[in-house]
Amino acid sequence: MSFLNFLRKSLIFLVLFFFLAIILFYWSVNQKLEKVPELKVSLNGPQTVKTFKILDYRISLINHSNVTLKNLKINVFLPENFLELKEKKRLITFETDLKPAEQKFFDFSGVFTHGEGILPIKINAFNDQLNQDFTFDVNVKEEGIEGTIDFPKELERQKEFQFKVTLKNNLDEQEDILFKIFPTLGFKIFKNENIYDSFEEKLTLEPGQKIDLLFNGIFEKDSLEGQKEIKASIFFIKENQILFSKDFSIFVNLIESPIIISSDLPQKIKDGQLNFSINVKNNTSKILDSSTLELEIIPDYFVPQTIKVSHNGIATFQETIKVNWSYERTSDLLKFLPEKTLTFSVSIMTDLKKDYYNLEIPFKVFFENKKEGIKVENIFTTKVIGQVSIKKEIKFLQGESPLKAQKESLFELLINVKPTHEDIKNLNLTFSFPYWVKIIESPGSVVEGNFYFKEDFVKNNEELQIPIKISVRPFLNQVGENLLLIKDLSVSGEFDFSQERFNVKLGDIFSGDKDIKNFQAGVVSF
Known part of the structure; x- marks a missing residue:
């Protein structure tokens, strides 16, 4: 009997020990859960984006544990090419307390200014109880606002040239931008008969709209030779404030022309009378022999009645003259001394009709010396204006x-x-x-x-x-x-x-x- 009593007591003890073990196990698990709280972090916002599109993102935090998360800090690490619009920083920091089952939101806005491909937005949440990292990928396509400048890679001083700026809105919304070309020492910009050291213009681009801006430019005679940098920017405007900009540079190699052709041709013609000079400088250290100089006027819309051309006699030359709907004057320069300037004084009387208002007339000057391999051409224009x-x-x-x-x-x-x-x-x-x-x-x-x-x-x-x-x-x-x-x-x-x-x-x-x-x-x- 004593053995059976012992066995019965042992069985009761084992059952009690088993239940106690189960209780201790669940208690230890709960203790571990309390020591490592569960935090859910999500990022809500566009996942496939275009550059220069303003993006709105919302961070969602949910405390899934049964303890309060105190002094919880959220660090948002943004890609290098992402510009946050409020703080203008790559690191955004939030701080909060989260009660059990509580949800909170934090918002930020910005743009991808450049780059393409899968780019990460990283979020780190930490306090004394946890330290967790989260990564959200964004697929970026570099096709928001396009801006290109078609600029010559090599230029001569005192030679006017044309360049084109192309702007295109690839976004799905109307965008207000401010396009600006910054000043460069010795560089002048011509547009709409005005001369600028720098140029800026506000534009509204509709979705899908593409526009071309045409400019003329010139590097003045005092400009130093070598590589020059032209800086330009596209400023994005919302509610009359500049939010951010897209900056780009154009590099041009400025060289010295062997022949410098300039003119004081006026920009406009009134009353049919036109007087101007053409200056041709031998910018070399050599005597240029057997050169050819041509002056050509191509007036499709007026007939020159009288044309007189005189020169200052610095070079010896022979001339042939042809006057028709176009006027050509060819001079064979037998001796053209170094560092000398040949000046032609041109006087033209024309028969302008009222139908010719606001039309441009080009004058082309062409110099060639085959022996030295020199070819230089310059075109000057004037406009017939109304009264x-x-x-x-x-x-x-x-x-x-x-x-x-x-x-x-x-x-x-x-x-x-x-x-x-x-x-x-x-x-x-x-x-x-x-x-x-x-x-x-x-x-x-x-x-x-x-x-x-x-x-x-x-x-x-x-x-x-x-x-x-x-x-x-x-x-x-x-x-x-x-x-x-x-x-x-x-x-x-x-x-x-x-x-x-x-x-x-x-x-x-x-x-x-x-x-x-x-x-x-x-x-x-x-």
Whole structure:
């Protein structure tokens, strides 16, 4: 009996020990779960993206443990080519407490400025209780806003050349951009009959839209030889503020031309009379013998009545002249001394017709010396203009003229138009102002920033005065300053004379280098 009692007691002890072991096991597991809390992190946002598309991302945190996660820090490590728009940093940090089963969200926005392929966004969450890493991949395609500049790789000083800027919006939304070419010592830009050290223009690109901007440029005679860097940027604008930019550089090798051809050909022809000079310099240390110099005028739209060409006699040459619808003059230079400049004075009287307004006339000068292997060509252009003069006057309406301001400022723009052609019977004017200019008061109609003025009958030589009051809004620049871009305000106008349509740009009617009160009214003709 004693053995059976012992066996019964032992069995009871084993059962109790077994249940105690189970209890201890579950207790230890729970203790481990409490020591290693479970945190779920997810990143919500686009996974396949294009460069220069503004992206909105949301980080989601869920505490799946039964303990509170205190002083939890979240570090977001962004790819090198990702620009966060608020802090402008590659590392974003959040800090929070998370109760059991609690969920919290953190948002950030940015853009991929360049690059292509699978790029990671890494997130690290840590405190005294945990340290976990998460990685989210984004597929980036470099096809957002395209910007290219077709620029010659090699150039000669004092030789005008043309270059093209191509901009394309590959995004699915309308984008406002500011394109800017930065100043380079000795480099001048020509566009719309204006000369710039730098150039900028605000553009609105529709989805899929592609535009070409044509410029002429020249490196002046004082420019040093060698490699030059032209810098340009595309600034992306939202709500009148620059968010970020796409920067690129163009490198050009500047060389010295053996023959330098220049001219003081005016940009416009009035009244059919044209006087100008052509300068041809032997920029070598050699006497150039048996050279050929050709001057060619190709006027498809006017007939030269009288052409006179004289020179300063520095070189000996023989000439052949051909006058038809085109004019050619060929000179065989027998002796052309080094470092000497041959100057041709050209006087042309033409029979201009009113139908030829706003048309360009090219003049080509070609120099060749076969013995030295020298070929140099330069083309100069002038434009036949209509008989209309435009004056502009600016008045600042709030005391001294600021170059920097924190609020809108009022200006009065007075445009005087004086037609001087008997065929003009009516006048339709359209002016487009920059987006940061608001038209306050005008005698015409205003639609979406465009000002329209119409006069059904205009007398010859009668001057019309058209007053416009405008306000200029501050513009936040790259370094966070509020600027009134008064130095860059220009107005484009379209003039409709008896179904003949012309375009003119009034140019930079504000100057950032001096007060508006000292601004001198200019005259722009076209």
